[in-house]
Amino acid sequence: xxxxxxxxxxxxxxGRVEWPSGPIDFPLPAGFTPTWLDAxxxxxxxxxxxxxxxAGPSQSCKQSQAWDPFVLPxxxxxxxxxxxxxxxxxxxxxxxxxxTPPQFGxxxxxxxxxxxxxxxxxxxxxxxxxxxxx
Numbered sequence: 001x002x003x004x005x006x007x008x009x010x011x012x013x014x015g016r017v018e019w020p021s022g023p024i025d026f027p028l029p030a031g032f033t034p035t036w037l038d039a040x041x042x043x044x045x046x047x048x049x050x051x052x053x054x055a056g057p058s059q060s061c062k063q064s065q066a067w068d069p070f071v072l073p074x075x076x077x078x079x080x081x082x083x084x085x086x087x088x089x090x091x092x093x094x095x096x097x098x099x100t101p102p103q104f105g106x107x108x109x110x111x112x113x114x115x116x117x118x119x120x121x122x123x124x125x126x127x128x129x130x131x132x133x134x
Contacts, residue, residue: 004026004126004128005020007128008132009041016093020107022107022109029122034081036111037109037110039083041106043132045057059087060088095132096133104129104132110123111124
């Protein structure tokens with residue numbers, strides 16, 4: 001599956017990825033329109049004392065309202081998605097800096113598509129490693 005997140009995502013001063021985005025680089029099924037997208041970003045953190053898992057920051061965002069303004073351009077070009085509606089957030093993301101090693105996260109997205117008659121739905125999902133920068 002091709003990457004469907006832009007490889008670099010911006011971390012704001014408050015530790016949130018603002019705002020996750022990527023290309024719509026695959027053909028949409030004929031007669032279907034995107035209706036919403038949920039995007040999650042997670043990043044590993046230091047081992048938690050006494051835990052067998054690595055705790056780290058995570059967040060969710062969404063894009064809805066019939067994809068306004070993320071309508072495919074005339075001529076069938078791919079377009080893009082951008083999840084600008086904040087959801088929940090746990091912790092703060094650590095971006096890459098000149099004095100730290102590169103910082104990465106995992107981006108996960110789920111897109112719902114509805115047919116023009118409003119009687120059927122399809123779903124696309126993807127996951128990519130993303131480079132986090134300030």
